Amino acid sequence: MLKRFQTTLCASAIALGLVLVSTAPANAHTQSEAIANGCGSGFAAASDGTRAVTTGSSTWGYVHLAYNNSTGVNCVVTRKTSYHGTASRVSVELIVQNTGTYYKSDPDAGHWESVSHAAAGRCVQYYGWVWNPAGTVVSGGGRQTWGNCG
Secondary structure (H helix, E strand, O other): OHHHHHHHHHHHHHHHHHHHHHOOOOOOOOHHHHHHHHHOOOOEEEEEEEEEEEEOOEEEEEEEEEEEOOOOEEEEEEEEOOOOOOOEEEEEEEEEOOOEEEEEEEEEEOOEEEEEEEOOOOOEEEEEEEEOOOOOOEEEEEEEEEEOOO
16 A cells, blocks of 8 residues: 555656646747847847837847848847747837838747848848737837948
8 A cells, every 4th residue: 555655656746747847938049049040040140239129117028130241131030038938929020221111920939030131231120029928918129210221
């Protein structure tokens, strides 16, 4: 009887440990990981290219501007730090002066969303949004003035 109790107790403890491990929050990706995964190779963070994505006094992520010197392409990545690994809408916008607005949105993003476009010799603005999983609250941030004109 004692042996069966010990076996059951041990199995329960292992199962509880697995549940606790599996519900631990995912670590948010770094800026360089988000740029590499969202934009691809050859992109580097641009100067004045990071803004917090906030709602009230809470930061839910960051929006990063990156540039590829050899192709003249700008890329913007919205990276979640809140709800990281949990599906929720993430959107990103790149505005290239005298060219257009480029927008992408993923309603089930776990980590980030990105958009890119050629912008050599032009100024850009960028913005990003992260929603809570219920889709009832949104955070936002970016640069709404022209910059990185190159």
